[in-house]
Amino acid sequence: MSLAVDLVMVLLILTTAVWTILVRDRRDAVIAFIVLGLLLSLVWMRLMAVDVALTEAAVGGGATGLVLLRACARLLPVEAEGALPGLRLQLAVGALCALVAAGLSAVILAPVDPAPTLAPAVAAHMDEVGMKNPVTVVLLAYRALDTLLEKVVLVLGLIGVWALAPDLFWGGRPASLRAATPSGTLDFLARVLPPVGVVIGIYLVWNGADHPGGTFQGGTALAAMWLLIMMAGLGELPETRALRLRRLVAVGPALFIAVGFAGFWMAGGFLSYPPGLAKPIIVAVEVALALSIAVILALMVAGPAAKEPER
């Protein structure tokens, strides 16, 4: 019975994926991509990875979809729609891609017994960290260096996006997110949803220590609420030169790096936590990171400055 459900899911996913590639209109492609993100987050639930499901729904489908939709809106008048090249080339490339799929499927179907796993190693030291969500423990304790570098990638990505502003606009506001035609529904949602969304965001961050959730998921929920307010025109995008904004971008990674160096004298190594204090330190880092992630994600969606800074 449950396998039939999985089979339907797989068919839905593959149809949506093929549609994403083959549909002519690029806006339809982006919408199919967002649908695909939501379907995939259901698959992550089926694979018992709730943390990943939340991230895929929020970041993979939601935030990425928003960036692509905005790009569509700005591309339409400029860039011509491109059709796929001739049938013979399509068949040749299709054969190549089928070969790749066959190779990957062969790896999946090859029996590996026992399956390689690091779960026992994760379980062995969970008590010392004092948190019950294994994914958060991996992200912020065992492999904290990966997570730290990923935050640095986010900050660098934002600097990259900002750096694409023309010289004249440097430090100004990004292009407005406000919908072209005022919408009563959007306005209503932007007034009603944020209080709930902000509570959900904080809950996900706070709860991430012991249950599914965490900084990414919570931070994205906060970013979504901020974006919603700006899209309804109830708030203005800040100037990218604003000092308070830049401090918010930097606070999470900066605290993480500071905690990393403090590890040298607290526990004898970069990013090591002293026994017994691991949980409070991690929660403090998570709160700062969630704030930074929320601001960075929203600013990445907003894009580079597109107006002259006000004098």
Add this chain to the structure above:
Amino acid sequence: MTPATLYGICAAALVAIGLFGLILHPTPLRKVISFNLIGSGTFLLFGIAARRGAAAGFLGDPIPQAMVITGIVVAFAATALAVALLLRMLEAGAPTVDGSPDTPDDLSP
């Protein structure tokens, strides 16, 4: 066949579908979308490894799960940067693969 195996084959197909679009689509935005499909397929392959590695009372190996979460966020950052780059490229009037309005006779066949 277990659900994990079924979704594994689905992930392999997603990578192939994304690769098809990445190679054949002439416009940059469609290439970015296709690239994201390859990413989704790859992440799902990690998910299969995680599900199969369920042990020690966990329903999945948390290490690949944590790597996928990091990956999804980095993929978003890369997409946002790519989109900003292609918008700037068109604003600056640089010829794209299929040609911008300023360059009617372009590189495409």
